[in-house]
Amino acid sequence: MAGLLINARVPRLRVPGIAALGAAVALSPYVWMESWRGLGFSPAYVPFHLWCWLPFVVLAALAGGLDRRAAALLGAALVAGTVAAVQLSQTLDPSDRALGVALPGLLTLGVAGTWGVLSRRRRSVAIGGFALIALLIAAGRLLQVGDLARVQTFLVIGTSIAVEALPFVLLGAAVSAAIEVFVPERWFAAIARLPLPLQIPGVALAGLAMPVCECGSVPVARRLIVRGAHPAAGIAFMLAAPVINPVVLFSTAVAYRGRGALEMVIGRATLGLVVALAAGTLIARGGAGKLVDNARAHDPGHEHHHHGDGRARGFVDHLAADLLLMGRFIVLGAALAAAMQTVIPQSVFTGVLTSPVIGALLMIVLAFFLSLCSEADAFVAVSFIQFPLGPQLAFLAAGPVLDTKLALLYGGTFGRAFVLKLALVVVPVVVAGSMVFQAVAG
């Protein structure tokens, strides 16, 4: 296959030229390196010579797809890289030696990757992409980036958020797909006919029966809106479900056992519902049409038509489309949240003694950056003992409706303007609610 890639425009000498250059460089240490000169040639060294020669052979084979300048640059890089490989392989430091022995392999991947990325053909780009990914992983391992504490902390926290969230997104996507495929149109027509003052709280309270946390409720809410529920009701459901569902309230009770569990559970459920109803009503009043358009535009279901393949196919298509769309935002949000947790110490937020209002605002900001799952955040909130219960409630009420990963998820689902509007409603309502709670229970 490599031979076919060399087209007629390539000067005939280029292929044997690069191969010969490689052979010369791979054997050159016998001239310039004292230890090799002293030991002389042995058949046992042949594999290493061939290994050092490999990147040049690959470059020679792929040179047809490259213009002259790129080929020359790559050739020069290979010469330098091979010399470095030979020298590193002679050192005493074990990790340097390992790097030296691995370097020709990395160079080969680099050549294949550069060639693939520079070429216009789809398949070459794919091969090049894989080569570069392999290069990145191998280089990362050899350079031991994992030994850096920051890399480890970032990786553990970021991966853990994604691993924790994805199965819940999957559950939410499954419910959403089931609603799309199996629930008849007339049910939604019936919901849509309900007067708004009934529809919004009714749909929001349905969150009680949905034991999913925030990542799962987004696809369900979007499906409700796309299928005809009023946007205000859909938003209210999305914001209420992660706060008022039984699993979350139970974990809150466990975390606050012996420290006012009953007050906290009641406060959380009440404030959660108030936030959801207020946000749903206000946001939908200010631009419901646009919200629906956004939800529809980002609806992956529109790309697929059922083609009469039956409901099972439709179910799988909708589930996978939702999962893929939301998964990207989860991954991005998890990376951002992990970067925050890696770089900024929590004491920046919690180290200052403040008034209840500032305390509540600080807790909202901290909840935004931490991006915890609503089923776990109570265990963290309870550890902020230097804050009174009011600001702790602010942390519990704001986190499940507004955090880094959710901001990206909302933006991708309902448009960026929605995130801003939501913040404008959530922050004042939560601060006010936490003040009231502090006055009553604190």
Place this chain on the structure above:
Amino acid sequence: MNWDWTRVVRGLALATWGAFFAYLWISGRATTYIGPKTAWVVTLGALTLPLVAVAYLWGARSHPRAASAREVGANGLLIAPILLALMVPAPSLGALAVKNKRTKNPPAPIDAPVDGEIRLYEIAWAADSAKYAAANDLATGKAVDFVGFVSRDKLPGGQLELSRFFVSCCAADATAYSVKITPPAGEPPTPVDAWVRVRGTLAGQPGSTLSVAATALDKVSEPSNPYN
């Protein structure tokens, strides 16, 4: 070939995540990321994601369609964390995370009695609350034997700080608990982030200055579940 490449790319991204979940589940490495209470999400992902990927890929032989560069990029982003995880063989939370996550001592669970052996957590709680210490018979002179990692060395008086994380759902909500140790005299320095087994007795005042006077400090490997 009549392949729907958009579908292939998406299906492969799902399959990669499915494989990662399966790996976490089978190898037991999930304990690095997920707390004991929510370990079931890994099982759920390992069992369902591959099924979804296969079911989705099933339809890829029908209508020919190319995969746009955007599609490839977006799905590349989706699997980027797995590539990073492949780059770092066995990551874990250490001293840096203790420093970043430190607020004040998280409160002791007053009405939760010690269940079984005394771990680092119980000693940290006894150092936080005299009431907790009294209720659980954690007083000066009590013999202890537990495992933790060094989060600070070179404290005044030659003391070390040992920590362990407690995780409710996932590592993002990890809370650090720390205990001060007085190493045996003549002990060579223990590097930060090393896991050690400590044997010794409690010293100082529960609720304020409780620490551990160690008689033996041995390096051990990281426990299979670092969060309990």
